[in-house]
Amino acid sequence: xxEFDLIRQYFQPLAGSAMTDQLVLGPGDDCxxxxxPAGRDLVFSVDTLVEGVHFPLxxxxxxxxxxxxxxxxxxxxxxxxxxxxxxxxxxxxEANPDWLSGFAESLSKASSAFGMALAGGDTTRGALTISIQxxxxxxxxAAIQRSGARPGDLICVTGPLGAAGAAxxxxxxxxxxPLARAMLxxxxxxxxxxxxxxxxxxxxxxxxxxxxxxxADLQHILEASSVGAELQAGTIxxxxxxxxxxxxxxxxxxxxxxxxxxxxxxxxxxxxxxxxPDIQAQLAVVGQVVKTPGLSLIGADLTDMPPGFDHFGxxx
Amino acid sequence: xxEFDLIRQYFQPLAGSAMTDQLVLGPGDDCxxxxxPAGRDLVFSVDTLVEGVHFPLxxxxxxxxxxxxxxxxxxxxxxxxxxxxxxxxxxxxEANPDWLSGFAESLSKASSAFGMALAGGDTTRGALTISIQxxxxxxxxAAIQRSGARPGDLICVTGPLGAAGAAxxxxxxxxxxPLARAMLxxxxxxxxxxxxxxxxxxxxxxxxxxxxxxxADLQHILEASSVGAELQAGTIxxxxxxxxxxxxxxxxxxxxxxxxxxxxxxxxxxxxxxxxPDIQAQLAVVGQVVKTPGLSLIGADLTDMPPGFDHFGxxx
Numbered sequence: 001x002x003e004f005d006l007i008r009q010y011f012q013p014l015a016g017s018a019m020t021d022q023l024v025l026g027p028g029d030d031c032x033x034x035x036x037p038a039g040r041d042l043v044f045s046v047d048t049l050v051e052g053v054h055f056p057l058x059x060x061x062x063x064x065x066x067x068x069x070x071x072x073x074x075x076x077x078x079x080x081x082x083x084x085x086x087x088x089x090x091x092x093x094e095a096n097p098d099w100l101s102g103f104a105e106s107l108s109k110a111s112s113a114f115g116m117a118l119a120g121g122d123t124t125r126g127a128l129t130i131s132i133q134x135x136x137x138x139x140x141x142a143a144i145q146r147s148g149a150r151p152g153d154l155i156c157v158t159g160p161l162g163a164a165g166a167a168x169x170x171x172x173x174x175x176x177x178p179l180a181r182a183m184l185x186x187x188x189x190x191x192x193x194x195x196x197x198x199x200x201x202x203x204x205x206x207x208x209x210x211x212x213x214x215x216a217d218l219q220h221i222l223e224a225s226s227v228g229a230e231l232q233a234g235t236i237x238x239x240x241x242x243x244x245x246x247x248x249x250x251x252x253x254x255x256x257x258x259x260x261x262x263x264x265x266x267x268x269x270x271x272x273x274x275x276x277p278d279i280q281a282q283l284a285v286v287g288q289v290v291k292t293p294g295l296s297l298i299g300a301d302l303t304d305m306p307p308g309f310d311h312f313g314x315x316x
Numbered sequence: 317x318x319e320f321d322l323i324r325q326y327f328q329p330l331a332g333s334a335m336t337d338q339l340v341l342g343p344g345d346d347c348x349x350x351x352x353p354a355g356r357d358l359v360f361s362v363d364t365l366v367e368g369v370h371f372p373l374x375x376x377x378x379x380x381x382x383x384x385x386x387x388x389x390x391x392x393x394x395x396x397x398x399x400x401x402x403x404x405x406x407x408x409x410e411a412n413p414d415w416l417s418g419f420a421e422s423l424s425k426a427s428s429a430f431g432m433a434l435a436g437g438d439t440t441r442g443a444l445t446i447s448i449q450x451x452x453x454x455x456x457x458a459a460i461q462r463s464g465a466r467p468g469d470l471i472c473v474t475g476p477l478g479a480a481g482a483a484x485x486x487x488x489x490x491x492x493x494p495l496a497r498a499m500l501x502x503x504x505x506x507x508x509x510x511x512x513x514x515x516x517x518x519x520x521x522x523x524x525x526x527x528x529x530x531x532a533d534l535q536h537i538l539e540a541s542s543v544g545a546e547l548q549a550g551t552i553x554x555x556x557x558x559x560x561x562x563x564x565x566x567x568x569x570x571x572x573x574x575x576x577x578x579x580x581x582x583x584x585x586x587x588x589x590x591x592x593p594d595i596q597a598q599l600a601v602v603g604q605v606v607k608t609p610g611l612s613l614i615g616a617d618l619t620d621m622p623p624g625f626d627h628f629g630x631x632x
Contacts, residue, residue: 030361124364
């Protein structure tokens with residue numbers, strides 16, 4: 001069996017593994033075909049993970065497949081899109097069956113969990129590089145964008161921050177303890193907030209997925225919306241295990257580490273109040289949008305802040 | 317200016333450089349948004365080019381941008397799709413302004429020539445790898461697939477074959493002669509048959525773009541359609557410069573070299589006859605689809621054939 005037959009063998013099952021009612025034609029022709037329902041927009045995003053840059057050398061392929069699709073799908077969550085399918089551009093140094101079966105299995109789990117079928121792809125030889133493009137749909141004109149935040153909106157995050165960043169220190173630990181393991185789960189198996197994103201369509205005024213850290217990503221919303229923000233340091237949600245591990249430094253990680261793939265959303269207070277309780281329960285209010293440009297952090301000990309903050313706790 | 321600002325500077329102009337009426341939201345948010353017109357299907361394909369595998373080390377970025385988009389867009393041509401937009405996942409060892417400006421300029425020319433706007437992308441650090449996903453649309457259910465070839469259909473190609481393959485020998489030639497230059501143009505600047513592909517919707521029974529050589533790619537049509545083919549060696553179109561350079565070996569290149577990005581299409585004789593003369597003029601008949609599986613080559617000197625042929629000139 002040739003190496004590309006081998007690859008096809010591993011990935012072909014993913015083409016039929018999930019919801020495919022919109023996928024008119026999957027892998028195997030020059031192109032794939034997707035039929036978008038009337039009144040829906042196609043929403044799409046591509047993310048690349050490079051070995052040694054986005055994940056360590058020899059990172060287990062049994063985590064990588066899930067992680068790669070989750071990272072990409074998280075962008076759909078931020079737009080409020082319903083996931084449909086994805087393409088995989090996989091560049092590999094060799095067709096190692098162990099590696100491939102682990103990767104395909106892990107990707108397959110994510111594909112089923114997120115309801116996304118493999119629509120097509122390209123497999124090439126080279127340094128390990130994974131580009132995944134995700135496709136979703138959203139009601140015409142209803143996608144949540146970064147530019148809609150308005151002064152007075154509350155700033156919310158959808159889960160605890162910083163743990164995945166803290167996990168980086170343990171990725172090559174052969175026997176991580178229980179605290180480390182709690183961090184590692186958040187790194188290996190991020191859960192894109194796909195359902196919550198869809199529930200926030202027409203409610204949230206802006207959203208972004210936190211891939212580079214809350215401060216950096218919130219900054220993108222502020223720029224796109226021409227507004228500022230005040231964050232309340234004491235309200236940033238963190239896992240107790242993170243605080244046990246890092247004490248005073250936990251907040252740094254929660255503000256600047258990016259690998260959790262939670263969402264940061266802005267929403268008017270009266271809209272938040274009217275959300276169903278189970279949706280409200282998934283949103284931690286961490287600050288407020290203000291008219292004056294800039295990002296202030298209230299209540300943090302400045303000596304703990306990462307470089308890039310001025311003496312007013314303001315990101316410069 | 318940071319390296320990613322630099323990259324944005326070079327690529328942002330491509331977002332508005334071409335037809336964008338379907339592109340509701342381009343680069344800069346978590347996702348891009350495309351609105352597919354009613355009654356059209358989304359057609360998409362991803363292609364990866366890796367330095368040292370798909371193009372030589374130090375290959376000029378002034379050709380690479382065009383070539384990368386052309387190679388990807390050629391898959392849209394094979395489905396008969398109208399091109400709309402593309403995403404670029406670009407992995408680069410460094411942000412070299414010379415390289416980037418050459419690449420962006422060359423990509424921009426292709427983007428305008430093919431009518432495709434940059435919809436989004438991801439830029440990462442690593443070994444030079446370019447993944448481009450192209451999006452087009454076609455009337456619902458009308459995409460030309462590989463599986464529609466029927467016995468009696470004529471097999472056509474859309475232009476001369478083999479020249480881009482012959483160019484490989486000259487890619488690092490500092491002073492190529494006129495014959496070599498004629499080959500090099502075909503390698504550097506492939507012209508995906510986008511218009512012709514659209515004109516063949518509802519006419520061609522099957523199509524594929526020739527990326528791996530006529531024999532290999534026709535084989536994909538035969539398998540998908542459960543048919544066989546007889547090719548007439550004497551009818552394979554070749555540039556006179558190729559024949560001057562390679563004499564008896566030209567046919568080998570024309571049959572097995574893949575870099576020209578012409579289309580191979582099958583079409584019923586009575587349908588071909590009724591096509592407008594200017595469309596017929598772009599189709600060279602090179603053989604016929606037959607019922608018996610297998611691919612026969614008629615009229616070639618077998619000693620000239622590449623390995624993989626049996627003594628009957630039949631691909632084994």
